[in-house]
Amino acid sequence: MLGCAIVAWRHRDLMRSAAWPSLMIAVxxxxxxxxxxxSYTASQIPGGEYHIMPLAAWRWSLLPQILHSIFRxxxxxxxxxxxxxxxxxxxxxxxxARDTLAPSARxxxxxxxxxxxxxxxxxxxTYLAASFSAEEAVAAASFWRYLGEAGPAVMVAVLAVLPLGWLKRMPPRPxxxxxxxxxxxxxxxTVRLYRTDLTSPVPWLHxxxxxxxxxxxxxASLTLLDMTGDGFPVLIQNYDLALSARAPGLPPRTVSRQADVTGISGAKAAQLRFDDADYVWLSEGNADATSLFGTALHRKCSYLLRHEARRFNTVARWPIGYTWSLGDGRLG
Structure with a gap:
């Protein structure tokens, strides 16, 4: 918008009367x-839209991890x-100068x-300087989705530079x-290779x-824990349980998060403390989680644990990937 306005102003002597309506539409x-x-972000998105943080808050220490996630x-x-x-x-x-491409293709x-x-x-x-959470920045959250906006331009450019003259020779009808x-x-x-929504865990996590x-x-206080993944399940759960709009009159939940883009190993897990957590949601069980909470927590299952008398008891579990459209997942 600013570019259109500046160009029009600098060349206003060349602007025809019919060009001004077009400029107004463009601006x-x-x-x-x-x-x-x-207006939408202010009223509908928790915390409003992302913004650039002060220079002192930029995540320089996380830049190597951000670049690694982008490369991955x-x-x-x-x-x-x-x-x-x-x-x-x-x-x-x-x-x-000696390039043979047509000016338009170039x-x-x-x-x-x-x-x-x-x-x-x-x-x-933006991962370095914008108000993403540290977990989102380290994981380069939605990098692929955002960059997909450049996909159409890239495809047009590929078609423009490829020698496609052979397409003029149509093969026989059979x-x-x-x-x-x-x-x-x-x-x-190959639909599952390009339709990632068909295998997305997001509906299940919701x-x-x-x-x-x-x-x-x-x-009750709730801790969201991901020991086996990159923290993405925790991001979705945190948004649904702590950030999204709740029913009028209900207080905001007290939610904390424990996740790492590289997963949480047994050594890291041994340092975690959940004394103040009334409940823990575990994205997936494993041997380290079993040792940490003192109860059998298997892979391919997600768990809700309740803190009672210095131990954690299983309240509910969900087979990972199962669509919970019926029932609430309580154990019998």
């Missing part, structure tokens, strides 16, 4: 959208990031490379039909949070 509509979004995500999501690397290299080559490649690199740099900066069928079947067979909310009294 006013995004401004209205920005105001609407600001890039390696895991090779499809998009391989294309970004390809476009980046092609954009650098396009800057050479421009698209350079723009896509700059947008992708800018997004990666911007997201890295061959084309077979190729179309193979393409459709391949898309269906359902477990609703069950925990029913079983833990509002006045």
């Amino acid at each position: 006013v509509l995004p401004a209205c959208l920005l105001l609407g979004w600001s 995500i890039m390696v895991a999501k090779t499809g998009l990031f391989a294309l970004i690397v390809f476009i980046g290299i092609r954009a650098v080559l396009a800057l050479c 421009g698209v490649a350079i723009v896509a490379a700059v947008v992708s690199a800018g997004m990666i740099g911007f997201l890295t900066f 061959t084309a039909a077979v190729l179309l069928g193979v393409t459709l079947m391949l898309a269906l067979a 359902a477990v949070a609703r069950s925990v909310d029913v079983q833990v009294p509002p006045s």
